[in-house]
Amino acid sequence: MDTTFVLLSIAKIAVVWGGVLTGAAILVLAERRISAWIQNRLGPNRVGPFGLLQSAADVVKLLFKEDIVPTAANRFVHDFAPMISITVALTTFAVIPFGDTIEAFGQNVKLIVADVNIGMLYILALTGIGVYGITLAGWSSNNKYSLLGGLRSSAQLISYELSMGLSIIGVIMISGTLRLDEVVMHQTAPLAHSMQKLPSWLQWLIPVAGWLPSWNVFFQPIGFITFVVASFAETNRLPFDLPEAEPELVGGYHTEYTGMKFGLFFLSEYANMITSSALITTLFLGGWHLPFAESWGLSPFALSLVKIGTFFVKVTILVVFYIIVRWTLPRFRYDQLMRLGWKVMLPLSIANILATGLLLLWWS
Amino acid sequence: MGTNGNIIRKKDLGFWQSIYVPEILKGLRLTITQMFKPKFTYEFPEVRFKPPEVFRGRPVLVEENGVERCVACGLCSRVCPALAIEVQAGETELAKERYPIKFEINMVRCIFCGFCEEVCPEEAIIMSNEYLLAFNNQVEAVFGKEKLLKSAAEMRPRLEWLKVNR
Ligand code: SF4
Ligand code: SF4
Numbered sequence: 001m002d003t004t005f006v007l008l009s010i011a012k013i014a015v016v017w018g019g020v021l022t023g024a025a026i027l028v029l030a031e032r033r034i035s036a037w038i039q040n041r042l043g044p045n046r047v048g049p050f051g052l053l054q055s056a057a058d059v060v061k062l063l064f065k066e067d068i069v070p071t072a073a074n075r076f077v078h079d080f081a082p083m084i085s086i087t088v089a090l091t092t093f094a095v096i097p098f099g100d101t102i103e104a105f106g107q108n109v110k111l112i113v114a115d116v117n118i119g120m121l122y123i124l125a126l127t128g129i130g131v132y133g134i135t136l137a138g139w140s141s142n143n144k145y146s147l148l149g150g151l152r153s154s155a156q157l158i159s160y161e162l163s164m165g166l167s168i169i170g171v172i173m174i175s176g177t178l179r180l181d182e183v184v185m186h187q188t189a190p191l192a193h194s195m196q197k198l199p200s201w202l203q204w205l206i207p208v209a210g211w212l213p214s215w216n217v218f219f220q221p222i223g224f225i226t227f228v229v230a231s232f233a234e235t236n237r238l239p240f241d242l243p244e245a246e247p248e249l250v251g252g253y254h255t256e257y258t259g260m261k262f263g264l265f266f267l268s269e270y271a272n273m274i275t276s277s278a279l280i281t282t283l284f285l286g287g288w289h290l291p292f293a294e295s296w297g298l299s300p301f302a303l304s305l306v307k308i309g310t311f312f313v314k315v316t317i318l319v320v321f322y323i324i325v326r327w328t329l330p331r332f333r334y335d336q337l338m339r340l341g342w343k344v345m346l347p348l349s350i351a352n353i354l355a356t357g358l359l360l361l362w363w364s
Numbered sequence: 365m366g367t368n369g370n371i372i373r374k375k376d377l378g379f380w381q382s383i384y385v386p387e388i389l390k391g392l393r394l395t396i397t398q399m400f401k402p403k404f405t406y407e408f409p410e411v412r413f414k415p416p417e418v419f420r421g422r423p424v425l426v427e428e429n430g431v432e433r434c435v436a437c438g439l440c441s442r443v444c445p446a447l448a449i450e451v452q453a454g455e456t457e458l459a460k461e462r463y464p465i466k467f468e469i470n471m472v473r474c475i476f477c478g479f480c481e482e483v484c485p486e487e488a489i490i491m492s493n494e495y496l497l498a499f500n501n502q503v504e505a506v507f508g509k510e511k512l513l514k515s516a517a518e519m520r521p522r523l524e525w526l527k528v529n530r
Binding site: 034036037039040041042225329 | 403
């Protein structure tokens with residue numbers, strides 16, 4: 001382990017954390033403004049230009065608020081739960097490649113913090129830990145609404161983690177690796193390559209769709225939909241925000257949290273949104289890949305920057321999609337949530353695996 | 365029972381509805397088009413809402429020829445559900461014979477119900493269109509005659525409106 005590696009890693013971590021945290025802060029504002037626009041209002045626009053400093057003002061406010069711990073609460077766990085949430089939210093991004101390699105300090109740097117070969121397992125494991133933050137918060141508050149929120153969250157996560165994992169399997173089968181950067185590499189070829197193997201009565205599709213990039217969303221439409229739905233559930237966003245359903249559970253698991261401890265839950269929700277958007281981008285939408293970018297004749301360094309920009313744009317679009325969905329759909333009832341999870345999503349993703357397997361067998 | 369017998373409740377969703385996705389897209393189309401519609405918000409300190417006559421702002425006393433119309437009958441104080449009005453009567457040489465020595469409305473208590481306006485036999489207390497009422501302390505919130513009196517000319521729109529609508 002040489003010093004350049006350590007320094008580069010620290011630099012990358014700084015970039016990713018800075019990006020995710022600033023992104024989360026801007027998202028809080030974006031959420032409020034977009035929801036306002038949807039409701040024909042203006043939203044917060046007073047603090048700084050376009051209200052951009054609103055989140056900074058909010059954070060300062062949260063920091064100065066009194067930290068109230070209920071008398072009957074389990075103090076240690078009550079303090080510990082938000083730490084789990086924020087740790088998970090900030091570490092998941094480590095395995096997601098946010099760009100191709102870039103020339104810096106005389107060597108090729110891979111734009112991924114932890115280049116491990118089990119990237120996908122790592123993410124699944126971490127989202128599994130993330131639920132502890134919420135459940136423990138609910139349990140330790142010693143409040144019935146918090147407890148209900150925590151329990152709902154664990155039930156919801158178990159149900160949807162399953163279909164999430166299963167819908168990833170389709171991608172793994174196609175790309176044959178758990179490394180997220182290789183998954184992205186695998187999606188960079190034009191679709192025409194893989195279409196050569198189509199039977200002759202489908203060959204007419206090549207000129208029609210062959211120019212498309214071979215992003216996994218075209219091979220795995222069902223997997224894509226189930227994965228997106230499951231990640232909505234994983235991030236506790238509407239229509240699946242049952243753990244914090246305001247009309248039923250006051251504030252759900254964070255009812256008894258104040259000040260910056262509440263702020264940490266809030267922050268981790270938005271950081272999770274960014275991370276899962278990045279994951280959807282990486283797995284299904286070609287990651288940093290921009291079709292035809294290679295043919296523009298840019299210098300390698302500029303090309304790398306374009307790729308980072310592409311990744312950024314894709315993630316932004318998905319995040320905005322998340323926000324708009326929140327202000328469009330009503331919340332599921334608990335039984336509807338379970339029915340959707342176990343009776344629709346699970347069979348669908350298993351069928352998807354079967355279909356993928358059969359097609360792969362037939363193609364090879 | 366009875367009245368809602370002919371209401372048809374469609375419980376069973378069609379195929380396209382039960383797979384959710386098309387319906388979700390429909391909903392998204394609606395919200396996204398709403399995003400670009402004109403906004404209703406007033407940018408408050410700069411742009412202010414101009415209330416129509418029907419608006420019930422803070423109650424004021426009408427002043428005509430330099431004298432308030434009020435005859436200190438005390439009906440408004442009696443009807444006020446929030447016990448916000450205090451009237452103290454005194455005698456005067458004028459034709460109306462009685463006038464309020466002291467007339468106070470506690471604007472922290474007032475709920476803008478308009479009952480005082482409705483009950484007043486002299487049309488002496490009416491609701492204005494002023495709504496900027498913020499105070500730093502309780503004492504400041506008690507409005508005496510000097511703050512309550514408004515000339516009839518100034519209150520013309522509301523008085524006209526009351527003639528037609530009451
Ligand atoms: S304002 Fe009207 S109701 Fe009230 S005391 Fe005067 S005359 Fe009577
Ligand atoms: S508006 Fe209602 S509450 Fe206010 S002073 Fe008149 S009667 Fe009392």
